[in-house]
Amino acid sequence: MESVISKKITTIAIIGNPNVGKSSIFNQLTGLKQKVGNYPGITVDKTVGTLKNKGRQYDIIDLPGTYSLYPKSEDELIAHRILSGKASEKPDYILMVLDACNLERSLLLAGQVMDLGIPVSLVLNMKDLAEKKGIKINTFQLYKETGVPIILTDARQNEGMDGIKAMIFEEKFGVAHSFLNLKNILPESLSEKIKQRYHLHTDFQAYQYLVFASYDLKVTPTEKKWLLDMATEYQCDIPALQIAETTARYKEINILLDKIVTKTSTTKRDLTQQIDNLMMHPILGYFFFLGLMLLIFQAIFAWAEWPMDLIDTGFAAISGWITETLPAGVFNDLLAEGIVPGIGGVVIFIPQIALLFGFLSFLEDTGYMSRVVYLMDRVMRPFGLHGKSVVPLISGMACAIPGIMASRSISNGKERLITILVTPWMSCSARLPVYIILIGLTVPDDIFLGINLQAIALLSMYLLSTAATLLAALVLKGFIKSREQSYLLTDLPVYRIPRWKAVLLTMYHKSKVFVLEAGKVILSISIVLWVLASYGPSANMDAIAQERSLAMTAASDTEIEELEDYYSSKKLENSYIGIVGKTIEPIIRPLGYDWKIGIALITSFAAREVFVGTIATIYSIGGDPDNEMTIREKLDQEVDPVTGEKVFNTATAFSLMVFYAFAMQCMSTLAIVYRETKSWKWPILQTVFMTAFAYLAAFITYQIIS
Amino acid sequence: MTLDLLQVGQKAQLKSFIDSPLTLNFLEMGLTPGKNIEVIQKAPFNGPIALLMDNQTIAIRVHEAKFLQVSL
Numbered sequence: 001m002e003s004v005i006s007k008k009i010t011t012i013a014i015i016g017n018p019n020v021g022k023s024s025i026f027n028q029l030t031g032l033k034q035k036v037g038n039y040p041g042i043t044v045d046k047t048v049g050t051l052k053n054k055g056r057q058y059d060i061i062d063l064p065g066t067y068s069l070y071p072k073s074e075d076e077l078i079a080h081r082i083l084s085g086k087a088s089e090k091p092d093y094i095l096m097v098l099d100a101c102n103l104e105r106s107l108l109l110a111g112q113v114m115d116l117g118i119p120v121s122l123v124l125n126m127k128d129l130a131e132k133k134g135i136k137i138n139t140f141q142l143y144k145e146t147g148v149p150i151i152l153t154d155a156r157q158n159e160g161m162d163g164i165k166a167m168i169f170e171e172k173f174g175v176a177h178s179f180l181n182l183k184n185i186l187p188e189s190l191s192e193k194i195k196q197r198y199h200l201h202t203d204f205q206a207y208q209y210l211v212f213a214s215y216d217l218k219v220t221p222t223e224k225k226w227l228l229d230m231a232t233e234y235q236c237d238i239p240a241l242q243i244a245e246t247t248a249r250y251k252e253i254n255i256l257l258d259k260i261v262t263k264t265s266t267t268k269r270d271l272t273q274q275i276d277n278l279m280m281h282p283i284l285g286y287f288f289f290l291g292l293m294l295l296i297f298q299a300i301f302a303w304a305e306w307p308m309d310l311i312d313t314g315f316a317a318i319s320g321w322i323t324e325t326l327p328a329g330v331f332n333d334l335l336a337e338g339i340v341p342g343i344g345g346v347v348i349f350i351p352q353i354a355l356l357f358g359f360l361s362f363l364e365d366t367g368y369m370s371r372v373v374y375l376m377d378r379v380m381r382p383f384g385l386h387g388k389s390v391v392p393l394i395s396g397m398a399c400a401i402p403g404i405m406a407s408r409s410i411s412n413g414k415e416r417l418i419t420i421l422v423t424p425w426m427s428c429s430a431r432l433p434v435y436i437i438l439i440g441l442t443v444p445d446d447i448f449l450g451i452n453l454q455a456i457a458l459l460s461m462y463l464l465s466t467a468a469t470l471l472a473a474l475v476l477k478g479f480i481k482s483r484e485q486s487y488l489l490t491d492l493p494v495y496r497i498p499r500w501k502a503v504l505l506t507m508y509h510k511s512k513v514f515v516l517e518a519g520k521v522i523l524s525i526s527i528v529l530w531v532l533a534s535y536g537p538s539a540n541m542d543a544i545a546q547e548r549s550l551a552m553t554a555a556s557d558t559e560i561e562e563l564e565d566y567y568s569s570k571k572l573e574n575s576y577i578g579i580v581g582k583t584i585e586p587i588i589r590p591l592g593y594d595w596k597i598g599i600a601l602i603t604s605f606a607a608r609e610v611f612v613g614t615i616a617t618i619y620s621i622g623g624d625p626d627n628e629m630t631i632r633e634k635l636d637q638e639v640d641p642v643t644g645e646k647v648f649n650t651a652t653a654f655s656l657m658v659f660y661a662f663a664m665q666c667m668s669t670l671a672i673v674y675r676e677t678k679s680w681k682w683p684i685l686q687t688v689f690m691t692a693f694a695y696l697a698a699f700i701t702y703q704i705i706s
Numbered sequence: 707m708t709l710d711l712l713q714v715g716q717k718a719q720l721k722s723f724i725d726s727p728l729t730l731n732f733l734e735m736g737l738t739p740g741k742n743i744e745v746i747q748k749a750p751f752n753g754p755i756a757l758l759m760d761n762q763t764i765a766i767r768v769h770e771a772k773f774l775q776v777s778l
Contacts, residue, residue: 067734068730072731105736108734243730246734250738273763276746280749281747282747282749374749377754377765378749487770488767489728489735489765490764491762491763492764
């Protein structure tokens, strides 16, 4: 019977100030586990979740947190676009989430939302916390004053969700009483003119048309000019109008608050303020931050080591098992030499990515990230960055993509652009396996002054990246011009105990996205590579095969193994990929790379992590198929056929690491920079500059060390 | 006097704004004339100021604090 019921989808937008628990409510309603934020800018995209009941579908849109309908940054613009119907159809209903602890500020946005004329329902969150702080709210009175349904929730405790669901399914949203009298703000005759021109009904709609003429508006330039001319004609300064509106709203809100709120003043400093005495302390706060960062990185390396070793040896064993068990042939080779090492190269990242994202989401969830913004603002400013740039930069240590997306909370265009351009230089987790393998090969596992030398080498790579990132920002600061004013005005939310479930879900979600997205690229490149490395122009390949069979029949038993090695590397050299590698060898020789490394450089242009997979594939093909060596052991045995020296010596390894630190080798980052800057200019400039810089830096490194 | 001149631990009442493009931002954050505020921390080297207002902590740069007129 259900199929008969109307298929129309009802859309509901959730809006509220930053940190009111909006995303928690969204997640609990839809079960769609997105990142739950505790600092501005976490809900960076239009996030939609679905709720179904009795054959009806409800699409719930999670809007970024905002203080008003007037956008100050890129992510706040999203809220404006959706509510005004500029991005898609206007939502049918709005769920307005209010912070019971700061009702005044919540009601400013609520008033603007209610005046839009879309049916609304108010969700009063954290009422228990407010009562602890001595704030008592008479919700019945609030309902009487506004005329819209009110639901009490405690999103963290999962309380009140059934109420919201019931209200949605019964579609009990209500159109509010008009909240604001515009008579003293907008001249009546001007309002009439605008209403007439655009066929509008209310003064508030006319007012919105006028105010948004200076923001992002879908009107044509002529309409925009007409509106702005009208404003000048009536001597309406638009910013002054907005200030008058906001002041008038607060007046109304305070009359309302007198009726619904009783406050018993509490003088004792609450827990958040006590914690902040340490976290935001002018000296101890920085030590705590630094200590925390060191602890996190130490933990990531220490905890990720054994699962990574396990994965590495596990995949080598699988390859060996396949070679022995399956019938010999092309399929066996493709599986054992192409696909399995390729997948292994992806899976090995999971422990570190999961841990890094786990820590980041933990810090966000507790509310500590906002304190980092406060602490680091003064440090970042000389580099042309903002305190809020710290969040993208730290996220960049996991992956540049979420980092660049988090830059949307930066309201100043110049600071945001610089943040986007330099974030890819932060040492992301994709570089880590490259570093780990190369350091493992060339830096001795010795203790120097009580610290492991390999750990020092790795830490140096991170410091190099961070220093280069800041210097690049400093240079860009001189080149990018802006008249916009930079400012910091941010809320520091109360500390909360992190929801472990949410942290674990973030870890799971991010690892899954990484494996699926990066895995697709890496796996297909691995297969293509294997084909290109196994086949070559038939004239050359046939000649080698003939020569080989001749030599084999003549050889003694002891010589066969040696000849086998010789011919398989000869075959690789003459394969398609070998030809490409050989072609670029003259360009990369000064950096200390041979043609095999050249192949890895080409393939890892799509994504850095492909490096390990590529060399795994290349050296599997060149080597003894029965041998279950790990990638690391294979590389260590690789010697230059001419000089007999190890290919991966210290100079080459460090030159490679420096190249990977600076080169733009990530298609996904390029795509995201294009999306965020809305032009190809920046991603192209970024690629050219980063790659040229990488070449130069690697060249210098190699020449100095060798 | 303006807010940036307050010492850590000092309490004051917000009086008015010195004209700037940020007035609307102040209002939207709830920094309205008549509010009682207390400076609870200052980041070193003239870094941001942390304010307590209505049980809420707000961070603001010295540059912005110069637009807020207060009385003790």
